[in-house]
Amino acid sequence: MDISELLTIAEHERTMRRPTCIRCCTALGCQSAGSLSLKQRLEEAVAEVDRTDIEVIGVGCMGMCGHGPLVRVDPDGVLYEHVHAADAPSIVAALDGGDATAPRGDPQHPFFTLQKRIVLENSGIIDPERIESYIAAGGYQALYCVLHDMTPAEVIDVVTRSGLRGRGGAGYPTGLKWATVAKSHGDRKYVVCNADEGDPGAFMDRSIIESDPHKILEGMAIAAYAVGADQGYVYVRAEYPLAIQRLQRAIAQARRLGLLGAQIFDAGFTFRIDIRVGAGAFVCGEETALMASIEGRRGQPRPRPPYPAESGLWGRPTLINNVETFANIPPIIRNGAEWFAAIGAEHSKGTKVFALTGKIRHTGLIEVPMGVTLRQIVEEMGGGVPEGRVKAVQTGGPSGGCIPAALLDTPVDYESLQRVGSIMGSGGMVVMDDATNMVDVAHFYMEFCKDESCGKCIPCRAGTAQMLHMLNLIRSGQATAADLARLEQLCIMVKETSLCGLGQSAPNPVLSTMKYFREEYEAFVRDEGLAG
Amino acid sequence: MAVTRSQPPVSEQASHPSGDNRFKLLEATMKKHQYRPDALIEVLHRAQELFGYLSNDLLLYIANSLHLPPSRVYGVATFYHFFSLAPKGEHSCVVCLGTACYVRGAAAILAAAEQTLGIRAGHTTPDGRLSLETARCLGACGIAPTVVFDGAITGHQTPEQVQVWLERLKEKD
Ligand SMILES: Cc1cc2nc3c(=O)[nH]c(=O)nc-3n(C[C@H](O)[C@H](O)[C@H](O)COP(=O)(O)O)c2cc1C
Ligand code: SF4
Ligand code: FES
Ligand code: FES
Secondary structure (H helix, E strand, O other): OOHHHHHHHHHHHHHOOOOEEEEEEOOHHHHHOOHHHHHHHHHHHHHHOOOOOEEEEEEOOOOOHHHOOOEEEEOOOEEEOOOOHHHHHHHHHHHHOOOOOOOEOOOOOHHHHOOOOOOOOOOOOOOOOOHHHHHHOOOOHHHHHHHHHOOHHHHHHHHHHHOOEOOOOOOOEHHHHHHHHHHOOOOOOEEEEEEOOOOOOOOHHHHHHHHOHHHHHHHHHHHHHHHOOOEEEEEEOOOOHHHHHHHHHHHHHHHHOOOOEOOHHHOOOOEEEEEEEOOOOHHHHOHHHHHHHHOOOOOOOOOOOOOOOOOOHHHOOEEEEEHHHHHHHHHHHHHOHHHHHOOEOOOOEOEEEEEEEEOOOOOEEEEEEOOOEHHHHHHHHOOOOOOOOEEEEEEOHHHOEEEEHHHOOOEOOHHHHHHOOOOOOOOEEEEEEOOOOHHHHHHHHHHHHHHHOOOOOHHHHHHHHHHHHHHHHHHOOOOOHHHHHHHHHHHHHHHHHOOOHHHHHOOHHHHHHHHHOHHHHHHHOOOHHHOO | OOOOOOOOOHHHHOOOHHHOHHHHHHHHHHHHOOOOHHHHHHHHHHHHHHHOOOOHHHHHHHHHHOOOOHHHHHHHHHHOOOOOOOOOOOEEEEEEOOHHHHHOOHHHHHHHHHHHHOOOOOEEOOOOOEEEEEEOOOOOHHHOOOEEEOOEEEOOOOHHHHHHHHHHHHHOO
16 A cells, blocks of 8 residues: 555545435444434435435434434535434435424534534544545545654654643643653563543543544554554453444454555554453553453553553553544644644643533533633533533543532633542543432442452552441431541542552542532531430 | 362363354364463453353363463453353343433432342342343443343433333243
C-alpha cells in the first residue's frame, strides 16, 4: 500500500456514494432497541421503490441514544427518533414529500449544536464495519504522513505541544508519557490501549470503538512508531461483545490492506495489534493490573515505580493509553499541535467526550470543548431533569464525587473539577435529582469498591468493608455523630495508605457527599443523648 | 472448595476424553496460542463458552495443557467475575445495577425479579430453568435501566415489564 493506493480507495468510495443517504445507527444502544431490523426494512423499502439514488448505511452512535433508534437522512440532515421498523417505508416515501410516521428529532437542539466533535468526528457518519468508509473520511493519512515525513521525535513533539492529556482519568500529559517510553531501553516495546472502561455509567470508549474502530488502530500505530513498539494490545472488557467484534473486523481489514503488520506503507515499520478480552474485574483498568491480566494472571496492581513506561508487559517498556486518548491522535497529526492547543481551557486542551446519563431528559454521548460549564451540559444540552430539579452531578465514577447543583457553573476541566472535590475521570456524568438520597449514592459506590477491591492490601480490603458497614449503620439509623467523624477519619486513612488508585479514591464519593450533603447524613444520625 | 489432584488429570487419559467434540475445539484454541501460559484467560473464556461453566475437571485439564499449577488456574478463574464455577440455568436474566441504571430505578427492577422467581440475585431457580444475575454497567447507560434477557440487552425497563417476561418464561415449558 502506498499513498496513491490509499487515495484511490478514498476516491472510489466517494464516487460510489448515492445522492441521498439514510443513516441508521447500529451502535449498541440503538441495536438493543431494534435498529438492525429497522435497517433491513429501510433497505427493503428503498428496493421496493426502485430508487438507485438512495443508499442505506449502518453507522455508529449519533449521540442521543436515549431517543433511539435514530435515523438521519442526508444531505438534508432530517433526523428521526424512536424509529420502528414499521416506519421505514414512510421514511423513504417522505423523500418525495409527505410525512414520515416516525417522530422528528431536532438537529438544531443544543445537544448537537454545542458539541465540538474531534474524537467523534466520524461517529454516526461513517460505516464502522468498512475500512473504505474510514479511508474516505481521510483515515490512515495521518499514519502515512507520520511514517514518511516525520521522525519519532517530531511526532512526540507535536503530541506534547498539543497539550493533550490522558483521557483515562488521571490526565497525565500524553506527550510526556510517550517521550518516557521512547527513551526507555528494551529489546521490544509494547503499546496498549486501555478499553476496560469499568466505571459504571460510562460508555464513551465502547461507543468510540463501535462507531469508529479504525481511528483507535491508527492512533495506536502512530504511537507505536513514535515510541518504537512493534506489538500492540487492546484490552477490552468482555461485557462489550459488539465492540470486540467491530475491533476484530477492523484489525483484519487493516491487515489485509497492509495498514497493520509488516512494512506498513513500505516504510520499514512493523506493527501488529491483538485483542485481549477482560473478564469482569474493575481493577483491571488500573494499568499494572491490566498488564498482569494480559500476561494471564490475576489482575492485581503492583506498586509503581517502576512505571509501565520503563518496565511493563513482560518487563519491557510499555505505553498505556486510554481509547479516547488514542482517538485524539490522528486529528492532532492531521491538523497540527497549534490547532488542538487552541481548543479548550488553559491547562485542559481539546475536547472531552461525556456519557450523559441519569435523571436527565436527553441521555447519550456528547463531545464538548473543555471549559464549558456543567450547567451548559446538564441544562442546555441534556434538557435538565424531566421532573423535579437537579440535585447533583456525579463525575468520575467510583473514583469521583458528587457536585451539588449550586456549583453547576463549574467549568469542566481537570483542575476545576478537582477543586470542587470531584474529578474528570473517564467521562461518566450521572445526573441526580431530588429523589436521590446522597447517603444511598455513597453506599452504592462503596459497595462497588468493596466488591471490586482486589484484596491485595489491607487498607483497601478491610477499609472498604468497614466503610460500607458504617454506611449501613448510618442508613439504619444506628449511628451517632461520633460515627460520622470516625467514617471521615477512615476515609482519609484509606485514601492515604492504599496501594493503587482504587483504594486511594474509593472514599471520594463518601467525602464529597459528606461535604455537600451533610444534612442527609445527619438526618439518619441518632440523637447523641440516646446513645449508650 | 479446592482443586485437588485426586483424580488423574484428564489430559493424561486421552486427548479428548469421552470423545466430547468440545475438547477438540478447546484444544484448537490452546494450540493457536501455542499453549502459552499467558493465554490462560483466553483459554478460560473459550472453555466457558463451550461448556457453559468451568468445572474442576475442566480447570485441571487446562492446567495440565498449559503446564500451569492448578492453583494458578483456579486462582485466576475465581478472581474474575466473568468466570463461573457452577452451572447456570437454561435462561438468564441480568439486571444492571450500575450508577445510571441505579438512579433510574434498577433496585425496584431487581426486587421485582427476585420476588417473581423466589430466588436472590446470583442464584438459579431450583428447577435449573433460570439464573438471575446482576451486572455493574453494560455500557448501555443511555437507555437505562437495562436488563439482559438471554443475552439480549433491552433498555428503558420497568419492574412490570421484567415481571411479565419472567412469568411468561415460568409458564412456558
Ligand atoms: C481502579 C482503576 C481503574 C481504572 N480503569 C480505567 C479504565 O477503565 N480505562 C482507562 O483508560 N483507564 C483506567 N484507569 C487509569 C489507568 O490506570 C491509566 O492511568 C490510563 O489507562 C492511562 O491512560 P491515559 O494516560 O491515556 O489516561 C484506571 C485506574 C484505576 C486506579
Ligand atoms: S488499593 Fe485495593 S484494589 Fe488496589 S491493590 Fe490495594 S486492595 Fe487491590
Ligand atoms: S446508540 Fe444510537 S444514538 Fe447512541
Ligand atoms: S449503568 Fe446500567 S448500563 Fe451502564
